[in-house]
Amino acid sequence: MSELQPNHSPTQPKLTELRMIWSPVVYEALFNEATDAIFLVDAQTLYTVDCNRRAVELYEAESKQALIAIQGHQLQRQQFTPVELEEIANTINQTGSWSQEIEYVTLKGKAFWGHLTAKQFAVEGRLINMVWITDITARKTAEVQIRASLQEKDLLLKEVHHRVKNNLHIISNLLDLQSDQITEERLLNVFNDSQNRIQAMALVHEQLYQAQDFGKVEFGDYIYRLINNLMFSYGDRMRSIHPVVEAEPTLINIETAIPCGLLINELVTNSFKHAFPEGESGEIHIQLHRDQRQKLHLRIWDDGIGLPPELEWQSSTSLGLKLVKILAKQLKAVISFDKSELGVGTSVRITFAELQHRSRF
Incomplete structure (x- = not known):
């Protein structure tokens, strides 16, 4: 019977170890295999800190580095004004989310329509906006x-x-x-x-x-x-x-x-x-x-x-x-x-x- 014991449920330390192993893998799968473009944006500076593969494809970038360290609204056909950006930030701070249909331009100059949804969360004291952009060009x-x-x-x-x-x-x-x-x-x-x-x-x-x-x-x-x-x-x-x-x-x-x-x-x-x-x-x-x-x-x-x-x-x-x-x-x-x-x-x-x-x- 003792030989069967390793097949029983793992102990708490082993569960923690499994989470440490699987979390990056699961995160990577969910993030990069998503059908929508996803951006992680610094809520204070509005600069992109990370994006997934779909974002690279949608915006016709050579790599994600081409999209990182730029402000997302710079990719819009008509960029937000400082007043509009402040209003959006206030809405996200008050409600935790914000969404809108926006016309974008890829890095190669191709126009498309996207439905943007932004949600805010904190990571180690730093406010991050997670932004989903769904391509709605066909519907438009x-x-x-x-x-x-x-x-x-x-x-x-x-x-x-x-x-x-x-x-x-x-x-x-x-x-x-x-x-x-x-x-x-x-x-x-x-x-x-x-x-x-x-x-x-x-x-x-x-x-x-x-x-x-x-x-x-x-x-x-x-x-x-x-x-x-x-x-x-x-x-x-x-x-x-x-x-x-x-x-x-x-x-x-x-x-x-x-x-x-x-x-x-x-x-x-x-x-x-x-x-x-x-x-x-x-x-x-x-x-x-x-x-x-x-x-x-x-x-x-x-x-x-x-x-x-x-x-x-x-x-x-x-x-x-x-x-x-x-x-x-x-x-x-x-x-x-x-x-x-x-x-x-x-x-x-x-x-x-x-x-x-x-x-x-």
Whole structure:
């Protein structure tokens, strides 16, 4: 049995001896076989005191001696200022670490991007910053390519909105030219209504063309411009009617903006044409707000003569009210017609949520 005793666990002195033998070997393996560049930097002078093989490769140095005894920030494309170095030192002293993405230049002049992480520890009373630098050039290159692709996509979308807007204006102008040959008032009104519907859609694309976000329309501003277009379209006939717009600044996607814009166009046009006969004066109010649950509340009311008592708007054969029904269904909206708070005129309340984006690709 005594012959087997040497195979038992070593004594404490032998453990210490093993640690003394293995520590440099393990340190050397971990340090030099690491996939990241590692620098040991004097925290006071910021000079490199040691670095691993990966650092030599990454910075295209002949040997580690070429990297030792220089300050690491001298290898950056844009070196830190003394003020920035002081701020970094303060951060490391307070938190024990610091990290940032930095563009470097190798000793042979090749640029690359690295993610730097620095941690501080003490060795025999001397503060040392251990700095890891991971090569992130491939990721940065991919990000640049993605940004360029997104910019190209934005330009294409902008061009699409611009062309759609122009084409809709051309159609509107053709209708306008054609209407010059029409003498019958009923047909002239049909042409005018069609022009206004086209202009309502064109206005959405015009605002998208001018916007920073090509998928969103600032709908408060859209309503003001839409009403101005309608007032201009009807000209002197609407001089006695005063529109009042109370619309919060609200961003709405294109899926919602076009049917909502057409809906407002139909309802306001209906008030213009039918609420104030024989040139009577009055007001048309357009209100829009978004509640805390992100529901949109649109209300359009006037102080005109109101709807005929026998009218069932949902079964009406009027093209305008048919469109209102179709557009409300498209918006998945709850819609109601009643008298305004003044006891006269018509009030239309519409509640709906913003429609979800459909995949365009």
